[in-house]
Amino acid sequence: MHNVPAQRPDRQRPGGNAFLAALFVDALGSGLYLPLTLLFIHEVTGLSVTTVGLGVTVAAAVGLAASPVAGVLVDRFGSRTVLIGTYLVRALGFALYPLVGSFPALIAVAAVIAAGDRAYYPATSSYTAAIASGADRDRLYAFVAMARNIGFGLGGLLSTAALTLIGGQGFAVMAVVNAVSFLGAAGCLALAAPRPVDESARPAEPVRRRGGYRSVLADRPFLSLVAAEQAFTLAHSVLPVALPLYAVTVLDAPPAVLGVLYTLNTALLVVGQLPVRRLQVKARRTHALALGGAVFAASCAAFAATAYLPHGGWQLAGLVAATLVYTAGELMHTAPSSALAAAVAPAALRGRYLTVYQLTWGVAAIIAPAGFSALLDVAAPLLWTVLGLSLVLACTWVLRVSRGLSDAALYPLPATAPTPSVSASRPRARQPDLRGEPGSRQDTDA
Incomplete structure (x- = not known):
């Protein structure tokens, strides 16, 4: 039999509110272009839809290939640092979109943005895990989904308004606003605390990253x-x-x-x-x-x-x-x-x-x-x-x-403390030595 979980208070470390604010600002800007991605890039760059489609496909493949590097960066520098970096990288990419006029330039800019996108997701999930534990972690993941969906929804409405009021020029405005939104999201995290959250709660004895x-x-x-x-x-x-x-x-x-x-x-x-x-x-x-x-x-x-x-x-x-x-x-x-x-x-x-x-x-x-x-x-x-x-x-x-x-x-x-008989009968996963129990003092983004 499995132990019945006992209700005990969960812990959330500082940074959650700033994190949610960053996600909302990010999603608000991204919601401007996501429903119209290919059309957006076509209008901003002036390249044909076929060229844009091929460029975005190549960029997506580059971004996927860059994903393993993102994991190494998160483990080495901390999720908060990498998350801020993804915001800055994508802000630069969207600011450069209006200057793109050729297929190679499109691939270069779109690949940078795609790499930032791919690094964003593990960094976001890692940061969520670093500032919350237990049931509070599940709750924060729910808030993350809420913040992003609200931002995307409002961003989509704003994109419709921009195209209705400004016409074709609205696409260029979307690029600038999205770049600014990434900078705003980075600012929310950078100003959250003078000391990085994922460095302020390190265990007394650092765990070695082996394997x-x-x-x-x-x-x-x-x-x-x-x-x-x-x-x-x-x-x-x-x-x-x-x-x-x-x-x-x-x-x-x-x-x-x-x-x-x-x-x-x-x-x-x-x-x-x-x-x-x-x-x-x-x-x-x-x-x-x-x-x-x-x-x-x-x-x-x-x-x-x-x-x-x-x-x-x-x-x-x-x-x-x-x-x-x-x-x-x-x-x-x-x-x-x-x-x-x-x-x-x-x-x-x-x-x-x-x-x-x-x-x-x-x-x-x-x-x-x-x-x-x-x-x-x-x-x-x-x-x-x-x-x-x-x-x-x-x-x-x-x-x-x-x-x-x-x-x-x-x-x-x-869970409540198991009795010896229950503990002895329960199968356990084969886990590396460095694994710590989530929610313990070692459950940090070291």
Whole structure:
């Protein structure tokens, strides 16, 4: 039997409010261009859409290749320092976009931004883990998702207003405003405390970083979580990638409905994150993660079923219902996924661990457009069947892996002290010597 987690106070170190402010300012600026990425770059640089598409693809590949370096930098210099660096790098990149006039220049600037994007995610997750522990860490991950979704939503509204009021010149304004937003985000973190947060709480005896990525690749339970996470991150690509193609080309739905579905999804992600997190706080993170994956799989069945509804209002209602189920899956997956990865990772190698975990999003960004399109071309139900089955397999795998993880990784709330008989019967994960219990004094971003 597993011990029932006891409710004990969690700890959050200074820096959380400034961190959330930085994320909001960042997302507000990014929301200006993200819904119109290719069109934005085309208008700002004057290059053809084909050239822009090829350049962005090459840049994305460069950014993905640079990801392992981000993990090393986080472990060496601290997540806060690297996070500020990603803001400054991307501010420079967006400031240079209006000066781009050739394909090589586009690749150079876009690759710098892509590398900053790829380093941003493990740095963000590591910083979250560094300033919070236990259930408070799950709560902070929920706040992170809220801050970003609010910023993206407001940024999208501002981009519409800018294009309506200024016209074509609005794209150049977006580039400048986004660059300024990155500088503002960096300032929020830089002014948070005179001494870096991830250096102010170091353990008395520094933990040596041994093994590097070899230690990560030797951690079988963690790699099993990464394999399952790949299916979940592909599911996150349904709304921006698969649904537009499916709704317009298969269901012949009006394109305007996509904006309604996106707005509905974003609004529910903002208001639902904390209530869902409160329901998950006493559950195992792996159970919460598997339940989120099961709801994702149910949404695949719901999207597939809309094709068999009468065309028109019934199909639109079916899309709305399927989007609601899909959004519930997103809400259930986000916080436990990030918190579980951070809890499994040893503090001294957290940057490398979370970089590997975050690679699933980069892989999904590469294979989802081509893969989803190919499956839809063969047969629309094939996409939902393949994705749904992969999610069911991932959920089963997560539950299997949970048997080899410690209570400290499994539960947001600390567990009560085990009796000798229970402790002796509980399987433990094979972990490197440097691994410390999350939430202890060694659980810092050293």
